[in-house]
Amino acid sequence: MLNFDYSIPTKIFFGRDKIDVLAENVKNYGTKVLLVYGGGSIKKSGLYDKITNIFKNNEISYWELSGVEPNPRVSSVRKGIEICKDNKIELILAVGGGSTIDCAKVIGAGYYYDGDAWDIVVDSSKINKVLPIASILTLAATGSEMDAGAVITNLETSEKLATVHKDMAPKFSILDPTYTFTVPKNQTAAGTADIMSHIFEVYFSNTKEAYLQNRMAEALLKTCINYGKKAIDEPENYEARANLMWASSLAINNLLSYGKETEWSVHAMEHELSAFYDITHGVGLAILTPHWMEYALNDNTVNNFVEYGVNVWGLDPSGDKYEIAHNAIKRTREYFVLLGIPSSLSEVGIGEEKLEKMAKQATVRGNLGNFKPLAAQDVLKIYRAAL
Amino acid sequence: MLNFDYSIPTKIFFGRDKIDVLAENVKNYGTKVLLVYGGGSIKKSGLYDKITNIFKNNEISYWELSGVEPNPRVSSVRKGIEICKDNKIELILAVGGGSTIDCAKVIGAGYYYDGDAWDIVVDSSKINKVLPIASILTLAATGSEMDAGAVITNLETSEKLATVHKDMAPKFSILDPTYTFTVPKNQTAAGTADIMSHIFEVYFSNTKEAYLQNRMAEALLKTCINYGKKAIDEPENYEARANLMWASSLAINNLLSYGKETEWSVHAMEHELSAFYDITHGVGLAILTPHWMEYALNDNTVNNFVEYGVNVWGLDPSGDKYEIAHNAIKRTREYFVLLGIPSSLSEVGIGEEKLEKMAKQATVRGNLGNFKPLAAQDVLKIYRAAL
Numbered sequence: 001m002l003n004f005d006y007s008i009p010t011k012i013f014f015g016r017d018k019i020d021v022l023a024e025n026v027k028n029y030g031t032k033v034l035l036v037y038g039g040g041s042i043k044k045s046g047l048y049d050k051i052t053n054i055f056k057n058n059e060i061s062y063w064e065l066s067g068v069e070p071n072p073r074v075s076s077v078r079k080g081i082e083i084c085k086d087n088k089i090e091l092i093l094a095v096g097g098g099s100t101i102d103c104a105k106v107i108g109a110g111y112y113y114d115g116d117a118w119d120i121v122v123d124s125s126k127i128n129k130v131l132p133i134a135s136i137l138t139l140a141a142t143g144s145e146m147d148a149g150a151v152i153t154n155l156e157t158s159e160k161l162a163t164v165h166k167d168m169a170p171k172f173s174i175l176d177p178t179y180t181f182t183v184p185k186n187q188t189a190a191g192t193a194d195i196m197s198h199i200f201e202v203y204f205s206n207t208k209e210a211y212l213q214n215r216m217a218e219a220l221l222k223t224c225i226n227y228g229k230k231a232i233d234e235p236e237n238y239e240a241r242a243n244l245m246w247a248s249s250l251a252i253n254n255l256l257s258y259g260k261e262t263e264w265s266v267h268a269m270e271h272e273l274s275a276f277y278d279i280t281h282g283v284g285l286a287i288l289t290p291h292w293m294e295y296a297l298n299d300n301t302v303n304n305f306v307e308y309g310v311n312v313w314g315l316d317p318s319g320d321k322y323e324i325a326h327n328a329i330k331r332t333r334e335y336f337v338l339l340g341i342p343s344s345l346s347e348v349g350i351g352e353e354k355l356e357k358m359a360k361q362a363t364v365r366g367n368l369g370n371f372k373p374l375a376a377q378d379v380l381k382i383y384r385a386a387l
Numbered sequence: 388m389l390n391f392d393y394s395i396p397t398k399i400f401f402g403r404d405k406i407d408v409l410a411e412n413v414k415n416y417g418t419k420v421l422l423v424y425g426g427g428s429i430k431k432s433g434l435y436d437k438i439t440n441i442f443k444n445n446e447i448s449y450w451e452l453s454g455v456e457p458n459p460r461v462s463s464v465r466k467g468i469e470i471c472k473d474n475k476i477e478l479i480l481a482v483g484g485g486s487t488i489d490c491a492k493v494i495g496a497g498y499y500y501d502g503d504a505w506d507i508v509v510d511s512s513k514i515n516k517v518l519p520i521a522s523i524l525t526l527a528a529t530g531s532e533m534d535a536g537a538v539i540t541n542l543e544t545s546e547k548l549a550t551v552h553k554d555m556a557p558k559f560s561i562l563d564p565t566y567t568f569t570v571p572k573n574q575t576a577a578g579t580a581d582i583m584s585h586i587f588e589v590y591f592s593n594t595k596e597a598y599l600q601n602r603m604a605e606a607l608l609k610t611c612i613n614y615g616k617k618a619i620d621e622p623e624n625y626e627a628r629a630n631l632m633w634a635s636s637l638a639i640n641n642l643l644s645y646g647k648e649t650e651w652s653v654h655a656m657e658h659e660l661s662a663f664y665d666i667t668h669g670v671g672l673a674i675l676t677p678h679w680m681e682y683a684l685n686d687n688t689v690n691n692f693v694e695y696g697v698n699v700w701g702l703d704p705s706g707d708k709y710e711i712a713h714n715a716i717k718r719t720r721e722y723f724v725l726l727g728i729p730s731s732l733s734e735v736g737i738g739e740e741k742l743e744k745m746a747k748q749a750t751v752r753g754n755l756g757n758f759k760p761l762a763a764q765d766v767l768k769i770y771r772a773a774l
Contacts, residue, residue: 003402015390209626215606239596242388
C-alpha cells in the first residue's frame with residue numbers, strides 16, 4: 001500500500017426529500033446563488049420549481065445559467081463566470097449530472113482567475129481559490145458530486161481535458177435517488193458504465209497488496225452489476241437507484257484509489273472520442289473497456305484479471321489463468337450489451353478517419369497509464385479493435 | 388437503504404514517516420498541546436522522543452497526561468481537563484490506541500463543560516463544544532482515530548459507557564503502520580477481533596437492500612481475516628499492518644453504517660465484562676460474538692448468516708441454510724481461536740457470580756439491538772453460553 005493523505009470534505013445528504021436541507025446549507029455560504037443546469041429536464045420534472053420556491057421562501061437570490069451541454073463547453077464556463085462577477089455570487093448550485101457539476105466547478109475556479117477560463121483547465125496549478133460549489137444530483141454517473149475534478153470540452157481546439165483542485169469539491173451534495181427515476185434507459189446504462197469504468201481505472205493497478213482497496217472496488221463493481229439492469233427495467237426501483245447513486249459517489253471520491261497507483265487510460269482514450277464526436281462519455285467507455293482489457297492482458301497482469309473474474313463474476317478459480325481472464329473480459333462486454341449499450345465505435349458513427357489523430361491527441365501529455373503503459377500506437381490498436 | 392447524512396471530516400495521513408506533517412498540522416490549531424498517552428510504550432519505541440523533538444524544533448509547547456488506562460477512566464479525563472484549563476491548551480494530541488484517543492476526546496469536551504466530566508459521558512447532549520483533537524495511532528483496533536465516539540469507564544459505579552459528539556472526531560490522525568510493528572501478539576489479535584466486531588455490529592441488520600454497504604463490510608471482514616494471523620506471525624509485515632490499520636478506521640467511521648439500522652448489542656454486552664472485570668475489550672468481543680451469532684440465528688435472520696458464510700468464508704451456497712449459517716459461525720469462532728484469543732469467559736477469570744448483575748446493567752438503557760432484540764434474560768443466556 002502506498003502512502004496517502006485522506007480528505008473527503010463533501011457532506012452528502014442522501015435519501016428521499018433530502019432537499020429539505022437545501023436552504024439552511026446554502027445560507028452557510030451566502031444568499032446569492034448561481035443556479036447551473038442543463039437542457040431543462042429539471043423543469044419538466046418539477047425540481048426547478050421546487051428549488052426556486054425554496055429560494056423564494058428563504059430570501060435567497062438566484063441567477064441562472066441554463067443549457068449546459070452533456071460534454072460541458074468552456075464557452076458555458078465563461079458565461080457563468082461573467083454572471084458570477086456581475087452579481088457577486090456567493091455559492092454555485094449545480095442541478096443535474098456530472099456535466100453540470102463540472103461546469104459549475106470551473107466557473108467557481110474561474111471567478112478568482114484573471115485570464116481566460118481555458119487556461120485553468122489546461123493547467124490546474126493556476127487555480128488558487130474557488131467559489132463554494134454545491135450540487136443536487138439527478139444522474140448517477142460521474143461522481144462529480146463528491147470529488148474535486150472537472151472535465152471541460154473546447155470545441156475550437158477539439159480538446160476535452162480534466163482539471164482538479166481540492167477546493168472544487170462540492171461543499172455539500174444532495175442525493176435523492178427519486179430524482180433519477182426519470183433518467184432514460186440509455187442514460188442509466190451509460191451512467192452505470194461510467195461508474196464501473198471509474199472503478200476499473202483504480203482497480204487494475206501495479207500496486208501490490210492494496211488488498212482492502214481491491215475488495216472494496218469489487219464490492220462497488222458487484223453493486224453496479226446487481227442494480228444496473230434492474231434500474232433500466234424498473235426505473236422507479238428505489239433500491240436500485242439508491243445503490244447506483246451511492247456507488248457513483250464512492251467510486252471516484254478517492255476512497256478506492258488512496259494507497260494505489262492508478263490508471264485512467266481508458267478515460268483518456270475516451271475523452272478523445274467525445275471531444276471529436278460528442279458521443280456520450282459512458283458509451284465510449286463501455287465500448288473501449290473490454291478492448292483495453294484484452295490489450296492490457298499479459299503475464300504481468302493476468303493475475304489481476306483472474307482476481308477480477310473470480311471475485312466479481314464468481315468464475316471458478318481452478319481453471320487456466322488466461323481462460324479465466326478472457327472469460328472475465330467476455331462477461332464485462334456481455335454486461336454492457338445487456339444494458340443496451342453499443343459495443344463498437346462504428347455503431348456510434350465513428351470510423352477509421354480520425355483514429356490516428358485521436359490516438360496522438362490522447363497521448364499528447366505522455367504515455368497513458370502504468371499497469372499497461374500505452375503509447376499512441378497502442379491507443380490506435382485499441383481504437384481499431386473497437387471499430 | 389435508509390436516508391443518511393454523510394460527513395467524515397477527519398483528515399488521515401497514512402503511511403511510513405507521515406509524522407513529518409505533524410508540526411504544520413498542529414499549528415493550524417495553536418502552539419499549546421496536551422500530549423495524552425498510556426503506559427509508556429511510546430517511550431520505549433522512541434516515538435515519544437520523536438514527537439517531543441518535533442515540538443521543540445517548531446516552538447510548540449506541550450504538557451503531558453500519561454498513564455491512561457486500557458479501559459480509560461473518568462479520573463484520567465478529570466486530570467486532563469485540569470491541565471487543559473490551567474494551561475489554556477489549544478489542541479489535544481493522543482498518541483496510542485483507542486483508549487488514549489477516547490480519553491483525549493472527553494477531555495476536549497469536558498474543557499468546555501462546567502460540571503463533572505462523568506455527566507457528559509452519561510449524557511452526550513450536554514456537550515456543546517470540544518477542544519480540537521488529533522491522534523497518532525499505535526494500535527489498529529477501535530477506530531477512534533476517525534470517529535466521533537469515546538468509551539469511558541467509571542470504576543466507582545462499575546459503568547463503562549459510550550458518548551458521541553461530532554466535534555470529538557479528530558481533526559487529523561497520523562496512521563503509520565510501522566508504529567504497530569511492536570504491538571504484542573495478544574493485542575494484535577484483540578485489535579483484529581475489535582475491528583471485526585465493529586463490522587459485524589453494522590453488517591447484521593434489519594435494513595434490506597443496503598447491498599453496497601454489505602459488500603463493503605464483507606470487503607473489510609475479508610481484509611481482517613486475510614491479515615490478522617499474518618500480523619501475529621510476522622509483526623513487521625508492513626502490508627498486514629497497513630491493511631489492518633486502514634480497516635480499523637474504515638470499519639467504524641460510519642461508511643458501513645450510513646443508510647442502515649445498526650446493532651451494537653455485542654459491544655453493549657462486552658462493555659459490562661470489561662467494566663466489571665477490566666478485561667481486554669477485543670477479547671471480550673471475540674468470546675461473545677459467536678455465542679451472540681448462534682442466539683441471533685433464526686428464520687428472520689438466517690439469510691443474513693448465509694450471505695455472511697458464502698461471501699466472507701467462501702462456503703458453498705447450495706447447502707441447507709442453517710447448515711451454512713452454523714458453519715459460518717463455527718468458522719468465526721475458529722478464526723478467533725487461530726488468533727490465540729481465549730474462547731470462554733472462564734478462561735479470562737469470569738464466572739457465574741456477576742452475570743445477572745451485568746446482564747441487568749447491559750440493558751439498563753433498554754433492550755439491545757433490533758436485528759435480534761435482547762432483553763436482560765437474553766443477555767444472561769448469551770453470557771452463560773460463553774462461560
